[in-house]
Amino acid sequence: MDYASGSPVDERVLEDMKPYFSEHFGNPSSFHSYGFKALEAIKNARMRVGGLIEALPEEIVFTSGATEANNLALIGAAARYKNRGSRIVISSIEHISILNVCKELSRQGFEIKYAPVDKDGILDLDALTELVDDKTMLVSVMTANGEIGTIQPIKKAAEIAHDKKALFHTDATVAAGKIPLDVNESDVDLMTLSSNDLYGPKGMGALYVRRGIRLKPIIIGGGQEGGMRSGTENVPGIVGMGKAAELAKVEMRSEADRLTKLRDRLINGVLDSVPESYLNGHPIQRLPNNANIRFSYIEGESLLLSLDELGVQLSSGSACAAKTLEPSHVLIALGLKHEEAHGSLVFTLGKYNTGEQIDYVIQQMPGVVKRLRAVSPLTPKELM
Amino acid sequence: MDYASGSPVDERVLEDMKPYFSEHFGNPSSFHSYGFKALEAIKNARMRVGGLIEALPEEIVFTSGATEANNLALIGAAARYKNRGSRIVISSIEHISILNVCKELSRQGFEIKYAPVDKDGILDLDALTELVDDKTMLVSVMTANGEIGTIQPIKKAAEIAHDKKALFHTDATVAAGKIPLDVNESDVDLMTLSSNDLYGPKGMGALYVRRGIRLKPIIIGGGQEGGMRSGTENVPGIVGMGKAAELAKVEMRSEADRLTKLRDRLINGVLDSVPESYLNGHPIQRLPNNANIRFSYIEGESLLLSLDELGVQLSSGSACAAKTLEPSHVLIALGLKHEEAHGSLVFTLGKYNTGEQIDYVIQQMPGVVKRLRAVSPLTPKELM
Numbered sequence: 001m002d003y004a005s006g007s008p009v010d011e012r013v014l015e016d017m018k019p020y021f022s023e024h025f026g027n028p029s030s031f032h033s034y035g036f037k038a039l040e041a042i043k044n045a046r047m048r049v050g051g052l053i054e055a056l057p058e059e060i061v062f063t064s065g066a067t068e069a070n071n072l073a074l075i076g077a078a079a080r081y082k083n084r085g086s087r088i089v090i091s092s093i094e095h096i097s098i099l100n101v102c103k104e105l106s107r108q109g110f111e112i113k114y115a116p117v118d119k120d121g122i123l124d125l126d127a128l129t130e131l132v133d134d135k136t137m138l139v140s141v142m143t144a145n146g147e148i149g150t151i152q153p154i155k156k157a158a159e160i161a162h163d164k165k166a167l168f169h170t171d172a173t174v175a176a177g178k179i180p181l182d183v184n185e186s187d188v189d190l191m192t193l194s195s196n197d198l199y200g201p202k203g204m205g206a207l208y209v210r211r212g213i214r215l216k217p218i219i220i221g222g223g224q225e226g227g228m229r230s231g232t233e234n235v236p237g238i239v240g241m242g243k244a245a246e247l248a249k250v251e252m253r254s255e256a257d258r259l260t261k262l263r264d265r266l267i268n269g270v271l272d273s274v275p276e277s278y279l280n281g282h283p284i285q286r287l288p289n290n291a292n293i294r295f296s297y298i299e300g301e302s303l304l305l306s307l308d309e310l311g312v313q314l315s316s317g318s319a320c321a322a323k324t325l326e327p328s329h330v331l332i333a334l335g336l337k338h339e340e341a342h343g344s345l346v347f348t349l350g351k352y353n354t355g356e357q358i359d360y361v362i363q364q365m366p367g368v369v370k371r372l373r374a375v376s377p378l379t380p381k382e383l384m
Numbered sequence: 385m386d387y388a389s390g391s392p393v394d395e396r397v398l399e400d401m402k403p404y405f406s407e408h409f410g411n412p413s414s415f416h417s418y419g420f421k422a423l424e425a426i427k428n429a430r431m432r433v434g435g436l437i438e439a440l441p442e443e444i445v446f447t448s449g450a451t452e453a454n455n456l457a458l459i460g461a462a463a464r465y466k467n468r469g470s471r472i473v474i475s476s477i478e479h480i481s482i483l484n485v486c487k488e489l490s491r492q493g494f495e496i497k498y499a500p501v502d503k504d505g506i507l508d509l510d511a512l513t514e515l516v517d518d519k520t521m522l523v524s525v526m527t528a529n530g531e532i533g534t535i536q537p538i539k540k541a542a543e544i545a546h547d548k549k550a551l552f553h554t555d556a557t558v559a560a561g562k563i564p565l566d567v568n569e570s571d572v573d574l575m576t577l578s579s580n581d582l583y584g585p586k587g588m589g590a591l592y593v594r595r596g597i598r599l600k601p602i603i604i605g606g607g608q609e610g611g612m613r614s615g616t617e618n619v620p621g622i623v624g625m626g627k628a629a630e631l632a633k634v635e636m637r638s639e640a641d642r643l644t645k646l647r648d649r650l651i652n653g654v655l656d657s658v659p660e661s662y663l664n665g666h667p668i669q670r671l672p673n674n675a676n677i678r679f680s681y682i683e684g685e686s687l688l689l690s691l692d693e694l695g696v697q698l699s700s701g702s703a704c705a706a707k708t709l710e711p712s713h714v715l716i717a718l719g720l721k722h723e724e725a726h727g728s729l730v731f732t733l734g735k736y737n738t739g740e741q742i743d744y745v746i747q748q749m750p751g752v753v754k755r756l757r758a759v760s761p762l763t764p765k766e767l768m
Contacts, residue, residue: 006411006418006616014405021398021585027390030699031685032692034390064448064587067605067615097605097614104604196616201405203448203587203618218602220488221451221481222702230481231451232390232580234587237621301415308416315414318606 001361002313003197003289003350004146004174009240010199010351016243017201020236028233029222038235045242049206052198052245053172053191054182061207061225062238066173066194067097068218069207072229073169073190074101076215077138078110081167085135089113089161091123091152093145093330095171096318115141119335120282121150129160136166143175143191147318147330147346148281149290151179155186162187167213173197173205174348177248178256178287183208190215193245195237199351200244204237259288259349262358266347267291269362274369275383280331280344291347294336297379298343298372306368312361315346339378385745386697387581387673387734388530388558393624394583394735400627401585404620412617413606422619429626433590436582436629437556437575438566445591445609446622450557450578451481452602453591456613457553457574458485460599461522462494465551469519473497473545475507475536477529477714479555480702499525503719504666505534513544520550527559527575531702531714531730532665533674535563539570546571551597557581557589558732561632562640562671567592574599577629579621583735584628588621643672643733646742650731651675653746658753659767664715664728675731678720681763682727682756690752696745699730723762 020041026034028042046057063069078088088105090098092114102112115128123141132139139161144151154170161168169190172181177198183191190213195204209215209228221230270293271277280292295303300316307314317328327341336344347361373379393401404425410418412426430441447453462472472489474482476498486496499512507525516523523545528535538554545552553574556565561582567575574597579588593599593612605614654677655661664676679687684700691698701712711725720728731745757763 002411002414002416002418005414006409006422006619008407008409009405011406021393022395023392025390025392025586026697027386030386030389030697031688032386032697034386034697038390064452064603064618065615068448068603070605071603095605100604100614201618201620202409202616203621219448219452219455220484221454221479230484231449232586234448234585236585237587304415313410313414313416313418 001347001349001353002315004346004348005315006202007196007199007350008352009201010244010247012247013200013240013243017236017240020239028235029224038233041235041239042233045238048242048246049193052176052181052249053193053208054184055208056211058226059208059211061209061228062233063205063207063229064203065205066171066192069192069205070095070097070171071101072207072215072218073192074098074105074138074140075218076228077167077169077190078105078108079216080214081137084165085137087111087113087133087136088138088140089115089128089131089136090140091115091117091142092333093117093121094140094142095146095173098140098171099329117333121145121148121330121334122282122285123152123157125153125156125160128157132160132164132166134164136161136164138167138169140169140171143170143172143181144179144287145330146174147328148292148334149286150282151175151285151287154188158187174287177252178289180252183210189213195241195244198241198244198248200241201237204234204241206241255351256288262349262353262355263288263291265355266358266361267293269358270365273362273366280334280336289349292344293347294340294344295369296343297376297383298369300342300345302372303345303368306372307364310364310368312364315348316344317346385731385733385737386699388730388732389699391580391583391734392736393585394628394631396631397584397624397627401620401624404623412619413608422617425619425623426617429622432626432630433577436560436565436633437577437592438568439592440595442610443592443595445593445612446617447589447591447613448587448618449589450555450576453576453589454479454481454555455485456591456599456602457576458482458489458522458524459602460612461551461553461574462489462492463600464598465521468549469521471495471497471517471520472522472524473499473512473515473520474524475499475501475526476717477501477505478524478526479530479557482524482555483713501717505529505532505714505718506666506669507536507541509537509540509544512541516544516548516550518548520545520548522551522553524553524555527554527556527565528563528671529714530558531712532676532718533670534666535559535669535671538572542571558671561636562673564636567594573597579625579628582625582628582632584625585621588618588625590625639735640672646733646737646739647672647675649739650742650745651677653742654749657746657750664718664720673733676728677731678724678728679753680727681760681767682753684726684729686756687729687752690756691748694748694752696748699732700728701730
């Protein structure tokens, strides 16, 4: 139940990728049949990835992952559009790659402003309106948050950005394939996508770049990907991401319904059976596969290890930020205390989770929590 | 015979990768058994890649390919070590990613100097010594050139760099796995490696970073790869590159012997049977798998298409630079004229090439060349 950290590649995706490892191994820039075959495969994948978000194929720039796409979006736009202004506005609960890129851009002279969220993690649109001024170059608000699952009003955020002639970027890493996305309907200029979050291979991502927008590349070389991302194309990876996007488009609706039911069964079951457990994030406006539950008087990492022994894998926050050892900045932004953030678990469900697994977790959780609370000096007597 | 543009993944490599797509799909930053399994796999791969070049595992930084590694080496060093000086010296026949990164660094205020090569493509060490001065921050000379195969005296080049306290980087993309490499013996500070050139998967590369050297990352985020390269690790890709490096280490010597024989048979056969054909690059000091042959009065691209129809795939230069439509800067640096550069073909042999294939090419080449020369207005009558 830790799909947001890492997802298995769908077997149908792997089947599509396989011929491109050892058989159709051409370089798409090569001027012969092996090259043409690779080029054709990439064109097809570009169409499929575009199709998932209603973009044109030529608006898709393939990258080595969502982190690179986020870097390209912000650093690439900052270099090209600095004449529009020196302010960048992001939400306070963005992914660590957006936060750290903004720290770097701040060292380069950009002024970074953080739009707050409410106690459920929903972006404060009034605050955003106040922060976005005439010298704002770019606004970046994630489509949904990977830790608390909260879905953001990105169409309204894009409108606020565009009212001041700022570009609008959204990190749709965890939202794509879970909820419908339409770059035109939402009027997004730049959108980050991750392959693995669509059950495609790791090491692959894409940035949607609206036609007419030019970004300065962060990886320079042979001018692949329309000059925005150099390096020999990862053909099997691109083919895999394309297939994953196609499957997501077809299967998203029914899978989202299934996951929503499992998610609610999990949330209700755990909150009912474990005393002093609480849901983090918005109760309804959240991803179909996300539950984030806070357990008082518990340290998240010991809970993770105990559950792992029982065969249940979870996360205590974003795996991407695991190296910091800090409490989740997302939960802190909701107004939680450090110890509350440390005692929270992220459940991200996926296509191979079943109702039986949910029931198993609901059944195991009270005992595990009780045992860990029993050894904590902070636990009140009545919970022992 | 275009292995330098794209190579098939070795079946043993693919076998090692497979479990990491859909079974061991954890995120190495995750705090549970799936994460630990992925972390272990990466550690193992890091050891294997290090082993190929006599580096420590912790000196290997995985990237999305050689182009990214070249970018990280030069841009990352330029940002950290600019206090050492503003000059960067590279050879005039570096890969397009090095050349274009240097153009960008030149816009940022660095002074780029190009060390010339002789008519066979060997670096002019006297010229290098003159160009590397006290304010030189970095010297970058490729281990071997992908188009003409010439192997450079990188140990001497590193010495010249270090005499002036400059860092030394070498792009070993096409050399690794073909000739023995030892970062300590050559006293290299930074070395670029490509996975696909080792029969590993595309979309993977690595940068060797000598212990004690710190580079500013070009992709910022969760701080993976020792803070030098963020983004969730491409676990199957890393595992594949590790296996490819291990196989290369074991099989390099015998395979190099085999390829050298095939290469010489090809060179002698073509030069003997096709009038006015010449070898580009050094006759001996060249990669075991590279032949670069110039055909007078011929346009390379029509030759490529004619040979492709006969089932022979070649290149007219670096596939990475195919988008430029310019004649190869490498051949121009050797002193060739534009039309000579355009009439040159790159043969890069690999592990699935056979003696029969070489003989087939030798047999077909005279007829193909003759037909194309017959329709060229430049061809002298006696060659018709």
